[in-house]
Amino acid sequence: MIDRRTMLGAVVAAPLFPYAARGEGRRLVNSIAVEDNRVWIAAQIGTDPKPRYFVIDTGANVSLINDALAKRLGMKVIGQSDLLGVGGVSRFPYYNGSELTFASGLRVPNMLFAGTDARLGNDAAGALSAGLFTSYDSDLDFVKGEWRAYPDGRPDFAGLSQLKSRFIGDRMRGVRILADATLGGRTGEYLMDTGVPGQVVIEGRAATRSGLWSADRPYAPAQGSGIGRARVKRRIVRGDTLTIGSVRFDRPLVAVSAPGTPGHEGDGFIGLGILERLHLTTQIKPGALWIAANDRPAPAERYGFSGLWFDREGDDIVVGDVGTGSPAAAAGIKVGDRVSSIIWEELLRRNSQPAGSDMALRVVSGGKGRDVTLKLAPYL
Template sequence: MTLDRRLFLGSALALGLPFSRAALAQSGTQGGPIVAPIRLDDRRITIEARLNGKGPFSFVIDTGAQLNAVRQGVADQVGLRKARDVRLNGGLSFPLYSVDELLLGGVVRQADAAMAGLPGARLSGDGLLAAGLLTTFDSELDLDRGQWRVWPSGSPDRTGFTRLDSSLREPDLPYLSRRIFAEITFNGAGLKPLLDTGSPNMLTLDHTVGRRLGLWSDTQPYVPVRTSGIGGDAQSLARLVRGKAIQVGPAGYEAPLIVVRPPDAQGPDAILGLPLLRTLDLSVDRAERAVWVRRNSQAPKVRTYGGSGLWLEAQGGGVTVAEVGTGSPAAKAGVRVGDVVEGLDFRTAIARLNAPFGETLALSLRRGGQAIPVSFVLADYL
């Protein structure tokens, strides 16, 4: 079992709120916001954090998470005091650290903060800050200005923002962060996804939702992919498919590439991720438990994919075809699941699959003792 953000949702720890009311009340001006710098790049939104005066460290703002966490290497570097070990369902355990002083963006100070220690492979930064960063107070993420703004008292001027049919959903267990869910339209159907700045996909759908919308079928073209983040520990492969349109308030997105999870993956019915959320400034109204959005100048992050439609696995010292996407160049060339790729090691084979669109890929396959040469052109087939 892997250690990921979804597993932490089952732990009743008071880690969801990255700061206290007292900390903000002391930092803010009467009626005005506290303003901290944030940074947006292709994969994440980050804020500078100092732990016990050491740093700065780069912490990811992850609105899909309900618990704060720190990279194990950072915890060791700072010398954080371990409060105890916590065991999750299934026997998995992790350390719970006490941070005497957490300073965010140089302006928000929190005493006696708690953070879960995570292996470095599970984090894209030095740590993560959960949804409570936005949902504890009236707050905003302004990605054009690179600012996180918090109102300890009063509320922001939301001129230019559009209120979504939304909610700050209560956690299943106490002391975890409320998370944001908001109504969108996808392919003409109404959905209410989790707004997750930690998700690498524009939109992720649960398997049952994907089937209901006709996106998981024998005829729907797809690229086999491995999911990550919430629900990303499934053994089966997900499917990358092309949708018609996504509408979020006043903002529309044509022909998006979205992910449908396999049957054995768990998670919310739908997740709206950073490739789309980067185009929206978010304003949270805590009293109304609602979110407002404003289209900013950022462009959506367009996902790339290999143009073969193949998923290969290393098995028994060889390379085997594990899945062939419907409608793909490989499928049209007659490649089948179980075919063995000859003459290439796994790393070389993967590099060939990821060549640019338009290049011809020639493979020597073996099927049931018979050698089968195939050749096809890598293409943008979705």
């Protein structure tokens, strides 16, 4: 895989093949990189001479751009619309970004962006939606580090297996991919979402029947966020076998949303922690997704090794959740306890330390304070 800096140079040197050019068997190759739990690609916006980094988010139906950048580039607001995300519905301005040019020379005319002030990743100018992958036959090859587009159709699918899948949405609102996967013996439809850094997410509508939302099994507390201001309460648990087609993943980490919380169509998401270990190919005419296992190693697993979730209540810091089986639970910390003698930023830093680190806290419960030192551990 090349790094992000190399991708920028490739865009500057891009030959300008028009998007609408005709030809047989064209294969347009663009470099991608997996860094910081994101898939990155480089492109130029309109006449801006500086190439920019974008995140590839196959779970999104609308491409996003940093609002401040759009204004600096003089991009024109052509309307506003509501977008639904993990955090609910938010209203966004829409910008017409003129052409978007990639390293292969592929150009997307009249690219439409929704402006956002959300942080999409280090150095990210924006995020490119699933339309990048569902407008023409395409490969996401995480071993070679390539997004390959076939404007005339992919010539063959040798070595790949077709999933039971369907494309949802339309060209105006963006087309995304739902595919069948089986988790712990239960088959459901999951959105193939490179924008999710984890492995598997179970939506609120499917949480109860999944059998994974239970205080009796070890879990790490977490919250889901994204478009919208609301936060969705989640528990990260160790799941049973995940099977996608003929490819099997043992004991993935599963983020389970609280039962009844709103979500998207389908049972949940398959995130980048799983997808980067697959070769992904779209076939547009029948609306099909093809896959093959690759030889990339499993990425490092991430969750809170203390088992603690904190909330702010005015000037107080309160324990909002304590994961079953966690170091915090073993130390007797309870929901509603208060944490004193530490500022919020330092508390978050300590709580995100790697396994094996010591986490010192002053905990106040029932008006009595005590000093606690947790040994952070991978307990799931």
